Amino acid sequence: MEYARKPDPVDVLIVGMGASGATAAKVLCEAGLTVVGLERGPWLRPREHFSGDEIKFLNRTYLWSDPRVNPRTVRMDDSETAVPTPFSMVPQMVGGGTVHWAGWLPRPRPSDFRMRTLHGDIEGASLADWPITYDDLEPYLSKVEWAFGCAGLDGADAHEPHRSTRYPTPPAPPTRAAKRFYEACEKLGINAMPIPQALITRPFRGRTPSNWTSFWNGYGDPSGMRSSTLDTFVPEALATGNLDLRSECYVREVTVGPDGRARGVVYIDADGREVEQEAKLVLLCLGAVESARLMLMSKSRQFPDGLANTSGQVGRNATFHEYLFAVGLFDDEQPLYGFPGNYISGGSFQFYETDYDRGHIGGALIGASHVGQPVNWNFPGRPAWGGAAKDADRDFYNHAMKIGHTLHDMPVETNRVDLDPEVKDAWGLPAARITHKAHPNDIALAKWQVDKNVEILEAAGAWKTIPVYLERGRASGNTCHQHGTVRMGTDPAKSVLNEWCQAHDVDNLYVLDGASFPTATGVNPTLTIMANAWRCADYIARVHAKGREERLPQDRPTTAI
Numbered sequence: 001m002e003y004a005r006k007p008d009p010v011d012v013l014i015v016g017m018g019a020s021g022a023t024a025a026k027v028l029c030e031a032g033l034t035v036v037g038l039e040r041g042p043w044l045r046p047r048e049h050f051s052g053d054e055i056k057f058l059n060r061t062y063l064w065s066d067p068r069v070n071p072r073t074v075r076m077d078d079s080e081t082a083v084p085t086p087f088s089m090v091p092q093m094v095g096g097g098t099v100h101w102a103g104w105l106p107r108p109r110p111s112d113f114r115m116r117t118l119h120g121d122i123e124g125a126s127l128a129d130w131p132i133t134y135d136d137l138e139p140y141l142s143k144v145e146w147a148f149g150c151a152g153l154d155g156a157d158a159h160e161p162h163r164s165t166r167y168p169t170p171p172a173p174p175t176r177a178a179k180r181f182y183e184a185c186e187k188l189g190i191n192a193m194p195i196p197q198a199l200i201t202r203p204f205r206g207r208t209p210s211n212w213t214s215f216w217n218g219y220g221d222p223s224g225m226r227s228s229t230l231d232t233f234v235p236e237a238l239a240t241g242n243l244d245l246r247s248e249c250y251v252r253e254v255t256v257g258p259d260g261r262a263r264g265v266v267y268i269d270a271d272g273r274e275v276e277q278e279a280k281l282v283l284l285c286l287g288a289v290e291s292a293r294l295m296l297m298s299k300s301r302q303f304p305d306g307l308a309n310t311s312g313q314v315g316r317n318a319t320f321h322e323y324l325f326a327v328g329l330f331d332d333e334q335p336l337y338g339f340p341g342n343y344i345s346g347g348s349f350q351f352y353e354t355d356y357d358r359g360h361i362g363g364a365l366i367g368a369s370h371v372g373q374p375v376n377w378n379f380p381g382r383p384a385w386g387g388a389a390k391d392a393d394r395d396f397y398n399h400a401m402k403i404g405h406t407l408h409d410m411p412v413e414t415n416r417v418d419l420d421p422e423v424k425d426a427w428g429l430p431a432a433r434i435t436h437k438a439h440p441n442d443i444a445l446a447k448w449q450v451d452k453n454v455e456i457l458e459a460a461g462a463w464k465t466i467p468v469y470l471e472r473g474r475a476s477g478n479t480c481h482q483h484g485t486v487r488m489g490t491d492p493a494k495s496v497l498n499e500w501c502q503a504h505d506v507d508n509l510y511v512l513d514g515a516s517f518p519t520a521t522g523v524n525p526t527l528t529i530m531a532n533a534w535r536c537a538d539y540i541a542r543v544h545a546k547g548r549e550e551r552l553p554q555d556r557p558t559t560a561i
Contacts, residue, residue, distance in 0.1 A: 004273040010034040010244070011545065013264060013279035015251050015294070018096015019526050020512040020533035021285030022229035022237065023144070027534055029242040031541035036244045036277055037237075038267060040286075041065075041093035043247035046231060050220030054373045057219040063091040063100050069426040072289070076437045076474060082420060087434055087477030088320050090287050094247055095230030097287075097480045097526065102217040102343045103198035103226050104524040105150050106365055107141055110134040110161050110559045111353060112521040118354065119361050125410040125439055126317050128518040131490050131499035132535075133558040134161060140531035140538075148530070149200045149207065149227035156193030159349040162559055169201045171345075176336045177401035178345030181368035184460035185348060195347035195367050198227040198526075207231070217343040218373075249275070252429055254282055254298040254307050254509070262307075262509045268427065281508045281540065285533070288318065288515035292417040292485035293432040295511075308503035313496050314486055315418050317411040319520035320436060321481035322470060324446050325404030326453040327371060327379040328462030335398035338370025338377075345369070351452060352522055360444040364405040364522035366453060371400045380466050401460075403453035406481060407446050407470065408522035410439035417485050438473035446470040481525050483517035490554060499552045501536045502544075512536055 011033040014021045025037050044050070056062050067089065073082035091100050111118060113134055116127040142165040144150075152167035171194035174182065178194075185192035200209050209225040216226055224231055237243040248270035255276065257263040264278035284291045292315040296306040306314050330336065347367040354361045371377045377397055383389040415437065419430035447469055454465045489495025492504035501516045503509040512533040514525050521528065543550050 002273045004269060004275045007036070007275070007277055009264070009278040009280070010036050011279065012036075012281045012283060012540070013277055014038065014283045014285055015265060016040070016096065016285035016287065016290070016513070017094050017229070017234065017245060018090075018285065018287070019098050019229060020529050021283070022095065022233040023530045023533040024283055024285065024512055024537040025237040025243055026233040027537035028541055029237040029240040032242065033541060033545060034242050035237070036246065036279065038249045038251055038265070038277070039092075039094050039245070039247045040250050041091070041247065043094040043245070044220065044230070046220060046224065047222050050222040052219065054375050058373060058376050063093065063220060065089050065092045071423055071425060071431045073420045073423050073431055073433045074477070075433070075435050077414070077435060082433045082435070084423060085477070088289065088480060088482050089477075090480045090482075094234060094245065095228045098198070098228040099220050099230055100218055101198070101480075101526070104344060104367065105145070105196045105198040105527045106523040107161070107196070108134065108137075108521045108523055108528050109352060112519070115362070115519045122361070122410065122441065124412060125441070126413040127411065128487065128489060128494070130518050131488055131554065132552065135558050136552065137528070137531050137535060138162065138164060140535045141527060143534055144527060144530045148232055149198060149204055150196055151194075151199050151201050152196035153194045157349055158191040159352060167196065169204055172197070172199065172201055172342050175342065175345045175370070176334075177338070177368050177370055180336070180401065180460040181346040181403065181456065184456045185346075187459050188456065190348055190350045190456070192346050192348045195344055195365070197342065197344070199225050199342070200227065250427060251294060252297065252427065254284075254294065256298070256300045256302055256307065256506075260302040260506065262506050281510065281544070284509070284511045285513050287513050288482035288485045289417050289432050289434070291511050291513055291515045293419065295486065296419050297429060303505070308496055308505040308509055310505050311493055311496060313494065316413050316416045317484040317487055317518075318415045318417050318434065318436065318482070319409045319411050319484045319517070320475055320477055321406035321409065321479045321520065321525075322446070322475045323404055323406055323479045324450055324470060325402045325468050326450050326457055327400060327402045327466040327468070328457030328460060329396055329464040330399045330401075330461055331463045332461065336370070336401055337398055338372075338401070339374070343369050351449060358448050360441050360448060362408040362441070362445060362522060364408050364445070364449055366403055366405045366449065368401060368403050371397070371402050380468060401457075403456055405449050405453070406479060406522065406524060407442055409442045409475075409520050411484055411519050412437070412439055434477070436475055438470055438475055443470055443473055481514070483514035483520050483525060486511045486515035487518045488516045489518060500539045501532070510536060510540070
């Protein structure tokens, strides 16, 4: 192994420059701290590298982590042998998941932070309240929406909690699928609205919208219309002169000094050299799977079971949103034309809060969309090849839509991320092994919501509906949404982080991605992740970097649930 010259220490070292890492970099650099940002993947240029090439982006691993190089293994429980599976894969590149996404940007609800208070102990689950409330996060939700770019319609969501600001830009025009969705919801007495999205619809902070196409879900957007940290927070952090961003750097260990505090990291740079970078503070922002994996790989005399893991909780309580849906086929002469307009448009929070008459707790945001890209679109039972496949494309592609939701899954302590004892990645390091089995509440919620989506499609005029349920409790990992492996809480015996996402065991280590979530939510998590990263980075700059500490009182009045 060739060793590079050891760089000078800095104030803050951020591992992962996606949603949370880039947010933290912006806040800390603008506060005057010196920051090194390490990103495992490449640093691409939108107008040079991104396009509407479906094969490039959806059928090849151009943005996505290659499972042959960075494998993951999956099993349902300890009795199974984990098998290599591309489960909840996330783009590894500057900008992370904000580069490829459709851009759903809804807010969480006050109930999301108080699931155990509301529902008590649920058999087989590990429900826990968050050590923060919606009110603690709300100012930062607004900061992200206005600094990042978000389109939404003020007052349209009858179930929306308190907002301190309006939406920065109005929503994109509704798609034909959304119009059908709105008409059906009106018939059924369901409140529907444009889903808030990470995009701009008018000139905003030096950006100009340039198209209305739906072909950016899974793609990099060359237009700058859709918001990503690659286009926003990264250049803003660089403009301060305080960010040293190094791409294609694979961090293999967080190092610890004799005092048990984080000293820095060891990484392999783009030239294959081993580098040690030291810093006063280390922030992990790799995503819930990879942050837990790195902590478990970072063993030392002080932490023989993994960094900051005296509780044994690192990797546990993992949650993964499963995307479930129902497809509707229509036989009228008016095509729905999935390709113009945005991938998603209309949605509803009508079924988000718990209604015990449904037979489960929790709920989810639902959203109407087209059924996919022309080459890769699919629905259960669609012929896979030959003349029958061509007939299905002609007859159904322009006459199909779906209504889907991200499953609000229950945390279970035995659902976890650990190190696979057999499978290694291309660098010889242990692959992440995911153990996950759906809780009975997940299965009941999924069934009820998919059936309700079928009802809405039928009200919209579908002649055939095709439900897609959670099969036999086995999640497919078909979204990038991952949370809970390094949860925050007030009890160091039951959590890894405090309310500032600061490790109980290591006071100069923070984990700012979705790993910190004590429970999943029923909404796409990225806005919550970014707002929480901003909140914690603000604390670091305002308090920790000045040698002080603060604690949040836990028994405070909050927004009514």
